[in-house]
Amino acid sequence: MKSLHVSTTINGDPVEFICDPDEPLLDVLRNRLHLTGAKEGCGTGDCGACSITLNGRLVCSCLVLGAEAQGAEISTIEGMADGEQLHPLQRAFIDGAAFQCGVCTPGILVAAKALLEKNASPSDEEVRYWLAGNLCRCTGYDKIIAAVQVAAAEMRGA
């Protein structure tokens, strides 16, 4: 099969890459673009460690083809901070010890950001159900939910 040439935007930057037609976007991000923040935990869309947003929609990048990035706006964990300024969610996770090994953290942060952009005042239950697609094996989720709520409050200006 012939390789494809894709032009896209990632974290606000124009990006071009070559990929195989059957190559997942996750592999393109990690292996071709050296954006290793998104992780492969399962390759089958069950763990959420590869979460990114594609045209504002939260997706598992292991279930998206590199080809589908053509002309799209992609956001990854690498684009969450603004230079030196961490996003309130990132700060809340550090302050609240909301990660241990940290491998699920990029996916959870991307997912949490997508939630708060849709719903600025989620209940704990709404946060839990929104994050049900992001597996964490270390924390038991407790401190994650608390940190999301701390960030949500800050972002509401509360």
Place this chain on the structure above:
Amino acid sequence: MALDQPKREFRYVGTRPNRPDGVDKVTGRAQYGADMTAPGMLTGAILRSPHAHAKIVSIDTSAAEAIPGVRAVITGADFARPEDDFLRDVQENCMARDKALYDGHAVAAVAATSAAIAKAALKAIKITYETLPHVTDVDAAMKTGAPVVQAGRALESVPGGMSQNVTHTCEFGHGDLDAGFAKADLVIERSFKTAATHQGYIEPHACLASYAADGKADLWCCTQGQFFVRTLCSAIIGMEASQLRVTASEIGGGFGGKTTVFIEPVALALSKKSGRPVKIVMTRDEVFKATGPTVSSSMDVRIGMTNDGRITAGEANLRYSGGAFPCGTVDMGAQAAFAAYDLNAVRTYGWNALTNRPKEAAYRAPGAPQAIYAVESVVDELCQKLNLDPLAVRLKNAAHKGTLSSYGPTFNEIGLEATLQAAKAHPHYTAPLGPNQGRGLSCGFWFNFGGNTCVSLNINTDGTVGVTEGNPDIGGSRASISLMAAEELGIPYENIRTIVADTNSLGYNDVTDGSRVTFAVGLATIKAARDAITKMKSRAAKFWGIDEEAVDWVDGAAVPAGPNAGKFPPLTLAEIAATSPQTGGPIAGHTEVNVDGAGVSFGVHLVDVEVDPETGFTKVLRYTVFQDAGKAVHPDYVEGQMQGGAVQGIGWALNEEYIYGDDGRLQNAGFLDYRIPVASDLPNIETVILEIPNPGHPYGVRGVGETPIVPPLAAIANAVSRAAGVRLTELPMSPPRILKALKG
């Protein structure tokens, strides 16, 4: 201050500063096993047996080798054959020799210039198998006449006449069992089964190996113990350990499952053969099939109790299978089973049997969750039948200082009674329950370990400090180590940077396991800091022209010990450091020690559940963890261990299991069908930290990481049994099992 003089007032220890790897982990900057690359890197891939048990008759790699882009193909023949049984088993598990012993057992591997070419090369390898009868159930494996997984592996202690699959036996306990049972008013005997489970770390195993033509090699891998990886890989490849430098990446979870090697020797062998760096990353399917799940178990427990709740005798027969290779985990289960109790008559018998399943690796307190699940279930049933309060019964029989434990040693100060009292006083214990709801509790225990530990603590000339230690950080330990260094040195936490070093930079460090790092590396860091302080005091003494004994260290500075020593203003660490190149050279403290004195950690878990009688579904309503930490150096991370371990136990109790088909193949090798808890499954996990100082550590620290996985299994089984009105004796208590038990 002498190491055995306990410190109980703290300035930095016990606070909750941000961890040093925090920014890296929330920005995607942290580098895990699969995040490293090297110039000229090849992709490695592994071919695995599709049979549960088969002779490997022949392997023809010629077609694979002929594919353009394939740079190396290897089989078991490319590895050394270590003399030592243990090492040889690790090697054979990494790549089969004459037999495939389980579905997913590695039989060959390739390195190629792309993942696609590697995949094609695997397809081109021709293997002729002769399938053999297989066995996956531990009790079936113990029967004479069962298919023999490996012959001649039984230790001498195993009685003659048993199936060759029985490799190991053990016995612990003391006292007269018959007399004990005779004293009981009620004796209950039950049989239990638990399925194998997996640690479920989100990061699959990954490594990058680079073997140079002069026989030196570098290995980057996610691991809990880079020094042990060096030992294993050098033995399996056949090279000197000193020629192999292993660097631990950040690790995406381990829980014991990354304390050994699976793909690392394969990557090294491929790199050696191809002359180029080789990267191997496991798929999730491979992780489930071919890394190290827990044992599966079949257990009988018999306990006798008087009408007023005194346990008069306890007996357990534990049959574990650690997969296709000999496994001694049943020892730990047999020792832990009755550890929470002060008993006059107790006996545990343990057995290990081979099955055609992957080789077991540790999972947080290996062997203990199963055994304690069985014991705590029977204790709970006795309480139900005798109409006794389960907490009161635990308190009545609780082990304490001076108790002769069921596994041999006499306990020093322990925190079991304190955790039980805390549970009794907690509002959770008396909160009202509704229909179809039940409350369960369980004690839990883990031994904890010390071990070989080396720390270097360098006083930088700008007054900051670098701590170099050798244990991968799986729970926030770098923060705790920096806190202990700050406490000793008297300088702010932010001025200290703790890193995890490669195998060339320090003496040998035992694996990050046994809940040992905050305890042992912390103790070694305290010693190294005191070593550095001694040297800094010596520089101050010279500067002031007084005796070294006349110098004290207070709040981060050298001070004269008393008015007679002289009127000198304090010399801060920064000042001493700044002039150190001129006053004798750079200053550092060192420790190389085998740490003793680990303190056991007891915990008690309380859980409320609701069981839906129509669907068999169990909802966890409320969960509280009580645990003795000795001294919580960084309370956030102690809480994290308690919450994380509890949730792993919830998954184990309610849903997680390895499901084998009649063909001996693993049916659920993915996160969809091996269902671990997700955020919406759970309530908040409340934590209560007790602090009964461990006399073996200057700050009283006890390891905490493993104990939390032990109580949930029985706590939930007891809660479900009470909610459903019927005793469940098999894990996991998935909805079909609960419905079956309800139907009777």
